[in-house]
Amino acid sequence: xxxxxxxxxxxxxxxxxxxxxxxxxxxxxxxxxxxxxxxxxxxxxxxxxxxxxxxxxxxxxxxxxxxxxxxxxxxxxxxxxxxxxxxxxxxxxxxxxxxxxxxxxxxxxxxxxxxxxxxxxxxxxxxxxxxxxxxxxxxxxxxxxxxxxxxxxxxxxxxxxxxxxxxxxxxxxxxxxxxxxxxxxxxxxxxxxxxxxxxxxxxxxxxxxxxxxxxxxxxxxxxxxxxxxxxxxxxxxxxxxxxxxxxxxxxxxxxxxxxxxxxxxxxxxxxxxxxxxxxxxxxxxxxxxxxxxxxxxxxxxxxxxxxxxxxxxxxxxxxxxxxxxxxxxxxxxxxxxxxxxxxxxxxxxxxxxxxxxxxxxxxxxxxxxxxxxxxxxxxxxxx
Numbered sequence: 207x208x209x210x211x212x213x214x215x216x217x218x219x220x221x222x223x224x225x226x227x228x229x230x231x232x233x234x235x236x237x238x239x240x241x242x243x244x245x246x247x248x249x250x251x252x253x254x255x256x257x258x259x260x261x262x263x264x265x266x267x268x269x270x271x272x273x274x275x276x277x278x279x280x281x282x283x284x285x286x287x288x289x290x291x292x293x294x295x296x297x298x299x300x301x302x303x304x305x306x307x308x309x310x311x312x313x314x315x316x317x318x319x320x321x322x323x324x325x326x327x328x329x330x331x332x333x334x335x336x337x338x339x340x341x342x343x344x345x346x347x348x349x350x351x352x353x354x355x356x357x358x359x360x361x362x363x364x365x366x367x368x369x370x371x372x373x374x375x376x377x378x379x380x381x382x383x384x385x386x387x388x389x390x391x392x393x394x395x396x397x398x399x400x401x402x403x404x405x406x407x408x409x410x411x412x413x414x415x416x417x418x419x420x421x422x423x424x425x426x427x428x429x430x431x432x433x434x435x436x437x438x439x440x441x442x443x444x445x446x447x448x449x450x451x452x453x454x455x456x457x458x459x460x461x462x463x464x465x466x467x468x469x470x471x472x473x474x475x476x477x478x479x480x481x482x483x484x485x486x487x488x489x490x491x492x493x494x495x496x497x498x499x500x501x502x503x504x505x506x507x508x509x510x511x512x513x514x515x516x517x518x519x520x521x522x523x524x525x526x527x528x529x530x531x532x533x534x535x536x537x538x539x540x541x542x543x544x545x546x547x548x549x550x551x552x553x554x555x556x557x558x559x560x561x562x563x564x565x566x567x568x569x570x571x572x573x574x575x576x577x578x579x580x581x582x583x584x585x586x587x588x589x
Contacts, residue, residue: 207248207281207283208250208282209283209285210366215362216246219245219246219355220246223246223351224265226351227262227264227319228264230319231317232264232317232318233316233318234263234308234311234313234317235261235319235320235348235351236260236261236318236319236320236321236335237259237262238321238324238326238327239324239325239327239349239352240252240254240524241353241521241522241523241524241530242324242352242353242356243260243284244522245355246262247260247270247285249280249283250279250284250450251283253272253276253279254325254326256273257273257292257300257331258270258271258272260286263313268287268288269286269288269289269290269307270284270288270289270290271290271300272289273291273292274291277289277291290303299338301334301338302338304335305338305339308342309342314342315342315343315344316343316344318339318344319345319347320335320346320347320348321351321352322349323347323350324349325525325526350531356530357521357530357532358544358546359521359545359547363521366449366522367452367547367568368570369407369448369449370407370451370452371568371579373402373405373446373453374445374454374455375580376401376404376405377444377446378455380398380400381394382459382587382589385459385589386434387438387461387462388434389433390431391416391417391431391432391440394440394442395414395431398444399414402447405446407447408448408450410444410445410528411452411523411524411525411527411528412527414427415441415443415444416440417441418432418434419435419438420560422441423555423560425441425443425553425555435461436462437462437463437465438461439459439461440460440461441456441457441562441564442456442457443455443456443564443566444456445520445528447528450524452523452528453580454520454568455566455582456553456566456567457564457565457566458563458564458565459587459589460586460587460588460589461588462588465561467559467561468561468563471508471511471556471561471563472563473506474502474503474508474563475552475554475564475565476565476586477502477506478498478499478552479550481498481502482495482499482516482534482550483575483576483578485497485498486550486569486571486575486576487574487576488542488544488574489541489542491539492532492534492535492538492539493535493536493537495517495534495550496535499534499552503554511554511555511556512554513555514536515533515534515535516535516551516553517534517548517550517566518530518532518533519546520548520549520568521547544571545570545571547568547569547570547579548568548569548571550569551565551566552566553566565584567580
């Protein structure tokens with residue numbers, strides 16, 4: 207089997223999940239998030255765009271309900287022994303087959319948790335699920351259960367995060383010589399993604415963000431490529447990905463002369479990121495990290511130019527996003543703890559002046575202040 211962790215690692219994760227299920231008095235759990243299936247079993251696929259469910263009973267027994275296209279994928283990449291295939295056909299209702307499967311597992315009338323908050327369960331499929339389970343069992347939303355367990359990384363996971371961080375640095379190193387007057391965004395993007403692949407990495411869970419000129423003020427990917435001018439700005443947000451574990455970075459790089467406004471925005475971004483680092487320690491919350499960011503932005507007179515979130519957890523993620531909960535935003539009560547991999551991004555978009563400045567990197571939390579995982583520093587880069 208093509209497993210990215212040894213069996214003891216998966217056994218430990220299952221044991222943690224079973225304990226949590228017992229504390230919540232759950233007889234079974236229906237996992238629809240691909241990240242949950244991957245974390246628990248190693249199952250590696252993009253087949254979650256169709257109806258697919260991993261059933262976990264209170265004693266740790268697992269059964270996967272999937273399509274025929276993923277049967278061999280599950281056998282090859284996971285520790286799942288019991289795989290049931292639902293048949294594609296006109297008018298098929300896989301929720302009915304899931305109900306029948308749970309009946310065979312003696313779960314009629316039991317208390318069952320469901321992962322609703324995931325791209326692996328569309329609204330349509332969720333409605334079919336609810337219709338079939340109205341009288342079959344007592345279901346409740348347990349979307350937070352596995353993500354909370356995934357938040358703290360094991361030593362084996364930490365090694366993959368560090369490998370992803372190296373790939374992110376390699377991607378930036380590949381981009382820097384190409385960022386200059388006349389430089390082509392297409393060549394920059396190709397070099398960055400190529401460096402990740404050449405280093406043994408994976409596709410990221412979402413596209414790299416790349417934009418110059420006015421597009422540097424965007425923090426999402428958009429189609430289309432542009433060549434850099436003499437005095438330009440290029441915003442990049444990218445991630446190294448290794449065995450689906452992500453380490454993200456973000457940076458606005460300038461060409462030519464540095465304007466006064468760009469210098470002001472960079473100093474604010476740097477100061478805010480340093481403040482977030484200090485707040486990213488056990489005893490503080492994710493909300494405290496955001497507050498540190500907000501205070502620095504306010505001190506620099508940039509409240510209206512900042513975003514309402516400044517980062518999030520990272521881990522093993524699948525499309526369409528590498529963002530893991532929780533996020534750094536106002537009032538988030540989640541406690542910072544050691545062995546979290548967290549991405550903090552300072553994003554300043556001044557539409558009035560047309561200037562952008564972004565700075566971000568991934569950290570591993572410790573018993574004290576976090577350890578940055580990039581070999582790059584926090585300098586304003588001008589080419």
